[in-house]
Amino acid sequence: MGNGGTISRWVFAVVVLLIGAVLSVGGGRLVALGGSPYYLLTGTTLVLDGILILRKSRFAGPLYLLWLLATLLWSIGEAGLEPWALLARLGGPALLGAWYLGPAARRVTMRLWRTDMHLKAAVAAVMVAAVAVLVFAREPLGDEPRIAVTPGSATEWTAFGGTEAGARYSTLTQITPDNVHRLRLAWTYRTGDLPNAADAQSIWTFEATPLKVGDTLYLCTAHSIVHAIDAETGQRRWVFDPHVRQGWAPNHACRGVAFYRAEGPVSDCPERIIAPTIDGRLMALDAHTGQLCPSFGSGGQIDLLKDLGPYPLGYAFPSSPPAIVGGKAVIGGFVMDGTMVGAPSGVIRAFDAVTGQLAWAWDMGRPDLSNAPGPGETYTPGTPNAWPPFSADEKLGLVYVPLGNATPDFYARHRSEAAETYGTALVALDVKTGQPRWHFQMDHHDLWDHDLPAQPSLIDFPTDGGTIPAVIQPTKRGELFVLDRRTGTPLVTVAEKPVPQGAEPDDYTAPTQPYSTGMPSYAGPDLSEARMWGMTPLDQLWCRIRFRELRYQGQFTPPSVQGSLSYPGSAGIFSWGGVAIDEDRQILIANTVHSPFVTRLIPRAVADTIGLSTPPSMAPDSAIGRESLTQAAGAHAGLPQVGTPYAALALPFLSPLGIPCSNPPWGQISAIDLKTQLLLWKKPFGTSIDNGPFGWHFGLPLPIGVPSAGGAVSLRSGLFLIAASQDRYIRAYETSTGRELWRARLPAGGQATPITYLSGSSGRQFVVVAAGGHGGLATAVGDYVLGYALR
Numbered sequence: 001m002g003n004g005g006t007i008s009r010w011v012f013a014v015v016v017l018l019i020g021a022v023l024s025v026g027g028g029r030l031v032a033l034g035g036s037p038y039y040l041l042t043g044t045t046l047v048l049d050g051i052l053i054l055r056k057s058r059f060a061g062p063l064y065l066l067w068l069l070a071t072l073l074w075s076i077g078e079a080g081l082e083p084w085a086l087l088a089r090l091g092g093p094a095l096l097g098a099w100y101l102g103p104a105a106r107r108v109t110m111r112l113w114r115t116d117m118h119l120k121a122a123v124a125a126v127m128v129a130a131v132a133v134l135v136f137a138r139e140p141l142g143d144e145p146r147i148a149v150t151p152g153s154a155t156e157w158t159a160f161g162g163t164e165a166g167a168r169y170s171t172l173t174q175i176t177p178d179n180v181h182r183l184r185l186a187w188t189y190r191t192g193d194l195p196n197a198a199d200a201q202s203i204w205t206f207e208a209t210p211l212k213v214g215d216t217l218y219l220c221t222a223h224s225i226v227h228a229i230d231a232e233t234g235q236r237r238w239v240f241d242p243h244v245r246q247g248w249a250p251n252h253a254c255r256g257v258a259f260y261r262a263e264g265p266v267s268d269c270p271e272r273i274i275a276p277t278i279d280g281r282l283m284a285l286d287a288h289t290g291q292l293c294p295s296f297g298s299g300g301q302i303d304l305l306k307d308l309g310p311y312p313l314g315y316a317f318p319s320s321p322p323a324i325v326g327g328k329a330v331i332g333g334f335v336m337d338g339t340m341v342g343a344p345s346g347v348i349r350a351f352d353a354v355t356g357q358l359a360w361a362w363d364m365g366r367p368d369l370s371n372a373p374g375p376g377e378t379y380t381p382g383t384p385n386a387w388p389p390f391s392a393d394e395k396l397g398l399v400y401v402p403l404g405n406a407t408p409d410f411y412a413r414h415r416s417e418a419a420e421t422y423g424t425a426l427v428a429l430d431v432k433t434g435q436p437r438w439h440f441q442m443d444h445h446d447l448w449d450h451d452l453p454a455q456p457s458l459i460d461f462p463t464d465g466g467t468i469p470a471v472i473q474p475t476k477r478g479e480l481f482v483l484d485r486r487t488g489t490p491l492v493t494v495a496e497k498p499v500p501q502g503a504e505p506d507d508y509t510a511p512t513q514p515y516s517t518g519m520p521s522y523a524g525p526d527l528s529e530a531r532m533w534g535m536t537p538l539d540q541l542w543c544r545i546r547f548r549e550l551r552y553q554g555q556f557t558p559p560s561v562q563g564s565l566s567y568p569g570s571a572g573i574f575s576w577g578g579v580a581i582d583e584d585r586q587i588l589i590a591n592t593v594h595s596p597f598v599t600r601l602i603p604r605a606v607a608d609t610i611g612l613s614t615p616p617s618m619a620p621d622s623a624i625g626r627e628s629l630t631q632a633a634g635a636h637a638g639l640p641q642v643g644t645p646y647a648a649l650a651l652p653f654l655s656p657l658g659i660p661c662s663n664p665p666w667g668q669i670s671a672i673d674l675k676t677q678l679l680l681w682k683k684p685f686g687t688s689i690d691n692g693p694f695g696w697h698f699g700l701p702l703p704i705g706v707p708s709a710g711g712a713v714s715l716r717s718g719l720f721l722i723a724a725s726q727d728r729y730i731r732a733y734e735t736s737t738g739r740e741l742w743r744a745r746l747p748a749g750g751q752a753t754p755i756t757y758l759s760g761s762s763g764r765q766f767v768v769v770a771a772g773g774h775g776g777l778a779t780a781v782g783d784y785v786l787g788y789a790l791r
Helices: 003-032 038-054 060-079 083-101 103-109 115-135 417-422 537-549 604-609 626-633
Strands: 183-190 211-213 216-220 226-230 236-240 258-261 271-276 281-286 301-303 323-325 328-331 348-352 358-362 391-393 398-402 425-430 436-441 457-463 466-474 480-484 495-498 512-515 564-566 579-582 587-593 597-603 637-639 646-652 667-673 678-684 712-715 719-722 729-734 740-745 755-758 765-771 784-790
Touching: 003 038, 003 083, 003 537, 038 060, 038 537, 060 083, 083 537, 183 740, 211 258, 211 755, 216 271, 226 271, 258 323, 323 391, 391 457, 417 425, 417 436, 457 579, 466 579, 587 712, 587 719, 597 604, 604 646, 712 755
Parallel strands: 579 712
Antiparallel strands: 183 784, 211 216, 216 226, 226 236, 258 271, 271 281, 281 301, 323 328, 328 348, 348 358, 391 398, 398 425, 425 436, 457 466, 466 480, 495 512, 564 597, 579 587, 587 667, 597 646, 637 646, 667 678, 712 719, 719 729, 729 740, 755 765, 765 784
16 A cells, blocks of 8 residues: 555544544533433444554445444434434535545455455445435425416505515515526615724614605614615615714614604604604604704604613613504614613603604503603512504504513513513503504513514404404514414413423422414424434534533423523524415415524522622623623523523634534424414525535535524515525525525525515515624625615
8 A cells, every 4th residue: 555545544633532532422412411412333343443444454445334324213213204314414424424435435444355345335325325415405395386477566665564564565566586587786885884893892783674755765874873775776875973972882773763654734744754863862753854853852762761761871772663553653662671670661642743742641550540650760660561562553542562581581589470471472552542452472471581572463354254353473482473463362262381491499480371273383393312413523522521421301491500401492483573464365474593592590608709690781890791692682691681690601602613403494484374373384594505514615506494583574476585694695485386486696695574565666676684793693794775666
């Protein structure tokens, strides 16, 4: 054997020995934890095989072949024919076995039963199987007859969800499944708003959903700068910069603005844009000039931090546009997670859309009062807040508010009766008085940060007795609750089911939790060791060991000092993008993310010694200053939870490679037939082209299904469009089948919801989306607004 063959053999033998040693040690640990013996047996086999290779034994090849075949059988036995699960188990062994296809291996093994031929055939077969897994990694698609359509009349997009109903549906039909492949970029607009030095510790996002009113688009950027753009050409009309205060904005989130047209004579701004800012203001701008409306509040602005208390900037601010209903702008806001007992109030307020005067305030801690607090008083601290967009029904006189849990997130013994009643609940408020007409709680005693994350969608729900006015609320848990929006009564079955008990002694766990059993659940089966994933046998083993070390009893496993695995996690299955509904076909479109979290409680004495004793930004120069504030807004990490017996750590469940430990797909897109409440189709959403281990991008467009943030827009013609995914594409799908019909590459992350409208000047239907990236998903940053139309 030549020098090259000797070196190749030695290198390969050392690699096999090292892998075998690691798998032996880790496999032993896994067996001790009650896990699969496969990795221990594999490690032992590879160590022996490495020794045989060094000794040039003719048994080295056959031993590897036997192990490869055993791995194939074990993989199918544990994972069935699930493509990505098989790839994780077979890909590494097949790649490692490629050495046996070379001449050095044949010289070692050819003396036994023509072993080289057997090995080449076996290894090649496994490698072909791995490639086949990639090629055929698709979910089965459903089918439904195409429904005849009629021309639509909606030419505008006047609210975050298209209308205040939040269905994200357009009756326009110019763009169809048959011609959508002819969509081309018509114009590009650059806002000029990009991260600066003061934003280094913030979660940067450009999530804006534009409005289209008349012939103008309106949107806000990450620094709350409002832009007006010509809807036909993409040219700038005007810009208003509110010059937000810098330094403590933990999450640059401005999801959109609102539009109001006065019903009677007003002194100024008969048409106005009402826009929130990340430093806690609400502004009214003349829709035609971009100037502040003097009649609104104080010189065109309202201070939303007034009456909340002396908190540092960044603890509370509006991240979504107000709902406009009954001549009022109704708004809630984001409150910093995980900081302390007594964080800013989650009060919901309504302001006169013309004068900016407070119409009412719903402070659940003061149910008998609806005005501002008296001198020296504040709204009730620590109550649940509502950070997503709201929906409204003008006829019923109701605004629908999706609430989160009361802070802090992972300990709840201190919560008031009002917080326990309304936490993680959908509340219908009377537009005239601000008083609750009804509420429906979707998590009891929420210990998991299961905030209701998305705008409710109002639809006419089909039943055997005709349609009923309904509201559909997506949840972080992957449940879809369908309620009569007049009364809050469930329209599909909701069952209370027992859940794991055993919270830490200082707290308690609700004995049951509500499940919307009449609708498909997106949570899927509980996690198991067999559902752990990895790109190599080594990180697979790490994930399996970690799974066994953590406390996990299924959904609603309580947070613990040991460390608990939480799935669905606090990042949610549904997020702020919500759902889109084809109102003609009664089909609901959902894009979902599947990412477990690890939550660990840290006893207060320990937390104090590691610097988790002061709320973020109270000590900006400390180890938990600005950086922890950012983490609290994004992926959590260290949360002080001051005023409780425990601080907390909350992080995604990732392998050492930075890849989720759970089986892909991590992102999915699907459709539900609301007439039957059955799943029509489901498939992975997004490819791996823009992600990889350690954040590296290998440019491989594997259809693995990746995380997303943003929503879809549904068209009467029978298709829907969505960007949102971690890979930088906007896509069009056929609504009834999920067949991808078109895609276009974006210059930055498209974590926003597209809109569609008809241009009055050309008669063309446009699709517009913001592409500016998302810090939480680590997508490319930009300042783009893109308009597409048929060629």
